[in-house]
Every structure is written in C-alpha cells, then in structure tokens.
Amino acid sequence: MNANPINITVLGATGSIGCSTLDVIKRHPDKFRVFALSGFQNISLLAEQIVEFQPAVAVVPNNQARDALKALIPNSKTEISVGEQGLIEVASASEVDAVMAAIVGFAGLSSSLAAAKAGKKLLLANKESLVVAGALLMDAVRDNDAQLLPIDSEHNAIFQCMPPSGGDAGVESILLTASGGPFRSFSLEQLAGVTPEQAVAHPNWSMGQKISVDSASLMNKGLELIEACWLFNVPPSKVEVVVHPQSVIHSMVRYVDGSVISQMGAPDMRTPIAYGLAYPERISSGSPALAFDQMLNLTFDQPDRTRFPCLRLAEEAMDVGGIQPAVLNAANEISVAAFLDRHIGFMEIAQINEQVFNEIKTEAVESLDQLMSVDQRARAAALKLVNKVNK
Numbered sequence: 001m002n003a004n005p006i007n008i009t010v011l012g013a014t015g016s017i018g019c020s021t022l023d024v025i026k027r028h029p030d031k032f033r034v035f036a037l038s039g040f041q042n043i044s045l046l047a048e049q050i051v052e053f054q055p056a057v058a059v060v061p062n063n064q065a066r067d068a069l070k071a072l073i074p075n076s077k078t079e080i081s082v083g084e085q086g087l088i089e090v091a092s093a094s095e096v097d098a099v100m101a102a103i104v105g106f107a108g109l110s111s112s113l114a115a116a117k118a119g120k121k122l123l124l125a126n127k128e129s130l131v132v133a134g135a136l137l138m139d140a141v142r143d144n145d146a147q148l149l150p151i152d153s154e155h156n157a158i159f160q161c162m163p164p165s166g167g168d169a170g171v172e173s174i175l176l177t178a179s180g181g182p183f184r185s186f187s188l189e190q191l192a193g194v195t196p197e198q199a200v201a202h203p204n205w206s207m208g209q210k211i212s213v214d215s216a217s218l219m220n221k222g223l224e225l226i227e228a229c230w231l232f233n234v235p236p237s238k239v240e241v242v243v244h245p246q247s248v249i250h251s252m253v254r255y256v257d258g259s260v261i262s263q264m265g266a267p268d269m270r271t272p273i274a275y276g277l278a279y280p281e282r283i284s285s286g287s288p289a290l291a292f293d294q295m296l297n298l299t300f301d302q303p304d305r306t307r308f309p310c311l312r313l314a315e316e317a318m319d320v321g322g323i324q325p326a327v328l329n330a331a332n333e334i335s336v337a338a339f340l341d342r343h344i345g346f347m348e349i350a351q352i353n354e355q356v357f358n359e360i361k362t363e364a365v366e367s368l369d370q371l372m373s374v375d376q377r378a379r380a381a382a383l384k385l386v387n388k389v390n391k
Helices: 016-026 043-053 063-072 083-092 106-117 128-143 153-161 188-192 209-217 219-232 270-278 309-320 324-340 347-359 368-389
Strands: 006-011 032-038 057-060 079-082 098-101 121-124 147-150 171-178 239-243 249-255 260-264
Touching: 006 016, 006 083, 006 106, 016 032, 016 043, 016 098, 016 270, 032 043, 032 083, 043 057, 043 063, 057 063, 057 083, 063 079, 079 083, 083 106, 098 106, 098 270, 106 121, 106 128, 106 324, 106 368, 121 128, 121 270, 128 147, 128 219, 128 324, 128 368, 147 153, 147 219, 147 270, 153 171, 153 219, 153 249, 153 260, 153 270, 171 219, 188 347, 209 219, 209 324, 209 347, 219 239, 219 309, 219 324, 219 347, 309 324, 309 347, 324 347, 324 368, 347 368
Parallel strands: 006 032, 006 098, 032 057, 057 079, 098 121, 121 147, 171 239
Antiparallel strands: 171 249, 249 260
C-alpha cells in the first residue's frame, strides 16, 4: 500500500454498497481518505456521513437537496455540488486516486466513464455502465491506463479465480452463480401473485429495492452475464449460470484441464469491496468468517428460463449486441419501478422488457449521446406499455 492514504470518491454513498464501502474505509483510517461523497434521496444519511468522514466535496441531485443538506450541516467545510456535472467532476478530480461507482442504474454511467477517462482506479459496482456502454467503457479504461476492478461479488470472485498471469490462458468457461432469489421454487401461478414486499426480501443479501427485484426476476443475473462478457472478453456461450441458493460460492472458473476454481465467502459485500479497495493486497473487511461446520449442504441447479425469462432476454441482448443491452436495461428500470409502485404485476416486468426489446431495432454503438437517446426511447416505450397495463 502507498505510504500516503488513498483518496477515494464514493458515488452512491447512501446506498447499500456505499455504506458498506464507508464501513471498510473507517476500519483503515491510515490507508484511505474520503475525498467526495454523493447521495440521492437520503440526504439526512449523507449529512451524517459528511460529519463523520469530512469529505472535501459532496454531490446531491438538485438545488433543493443542496439547500436541505446545507441546513443539516451549517458549519461544514464540505463543498456541495449539484447534478451530473458534479458527479463527473468528483469522479475525475486530480486529487482522486480511486472511485467507487455505486450509483444504481443508467444514472451512474457518465461518472463511471469520466473516472475511466481520467485514468482512475475504478471500483465498478454499477453494472449498468458495462451493460449499456461496455465497448465505450472498456475502450476508455484501455486508452487512459485506468484500472477497472469489479465489485459485484460474482465478478470479483471470477477476477480472483482467473489466471494470475492475466489473460484467459486455459480458461474454458466462467460459472456465474445465482442465489435464485426468493421465488426459485415458485410456480408460474405463484409468481403472478408476487408482491413488492416479497420481491425485496432477498433470502441472503442486503440490497436496495431495485437490485432485489432484479435478483428475484433473474434480470440481475442477466445483467451480470453481460457484464462478465465485457470484463473478461468472452462470448455469452462461455458464461454458465448456475443456481446456488446458499450464496457461499460466489462464482467459479472452469479450466480446460478439468479444474474448477471457486471463491467462497460469507454473503457480505464488504469482502469484494475490501479486495477492490486494497488490491493487490488484502485487508480486513469486517465480514464474518465462514463456519464450515455449519455448512451442511452446498447445492447447485440450472436456472429456469421459462419461469424467469429475463435471463434469456439478457443472453439474447448480448448475442445481438449493439444497442440492445441498453434497450433492455432501460425497459427494465421502468418496469421494475412500475412493479414497486404496484402499477404492474411481477410477471409483467419480463413481458414489458421483451416487447420493448423487440420493438426497438438494433444498431451499432457509436457514442454516449446515442446511448442516451436510445435510453430515452426505450423508457418511453416501456412507460407506454405500463400505462396500457395500468388502465
């Protein structure tokens, strides 16, 4: 580790990943210093984090949030910035060594891209950045000598299991594990009656509402499949999705000699976060140790793409390529929000996603502006379908 503390920007500081990141950071005050924090809705929590970590800058979504934050921390020396431009600035600031990109959804893309273009160590927890703009982001990382480390537990596990020399020497395939979510044994009839409360109650992980619903529909695993293809330069045919309900084995790599190397740990996001923060060293994360005498069974199964078609849609999107992953991601953000607001049922998430996916024809990815336009078109198409269902 460097003699001087590493300056870190935490984007999405008030979410589950952001809070876990700050928990790891405060365990190692000699190694890390918080340069900037961003928050979205939970301004009171952001104020508490500012008081504790004393960042140079905080970013909020709008002027109203800025005024609310100022009222909570009237004597703070922390500068308050607003909006997407503020996120871009704290992601690319010269003082920053590493950026934890933990903003959920398409909203996190611009700041992730800015960090890569500035040559930062990018700790990527925002999977949508790669799903929507994989080619653009990977090019930015390569062209600017940035370092991209995956923070999703599955991709972090794969990274740890890949050949130590780098590349894909001897790798036959990647095995991406999935808990299966809370409804893995539900029938189609039972799935039709699922409520938002049931969908956000993940059996193993503590996550935000949107990611929890994606996990329940297996869309999260589909997005992770697309992410894995970009991160490890493999086609979808080289990524096997395996349902592992216990969430102890976080993912595996299959080698041509018959070996399978796995990474295990408690279902605690502080483990991959600590690995990313200190890489290539390892530091304590606060995660509990695995109690092997209490693990009586580790089971595995194949995902059911009939009951959970979102996984199939993601595979098709990566196969087709171009803008289709961005289309699918945008439609899904609208349909999940509509489900959480009780405007549509659980099974209609996949139905709306598929209709939008088929409605918008593919084209090659050329620019960020193009992807922003595609995102808006797909969202409008999905919202139209939501309104039709909700009549």
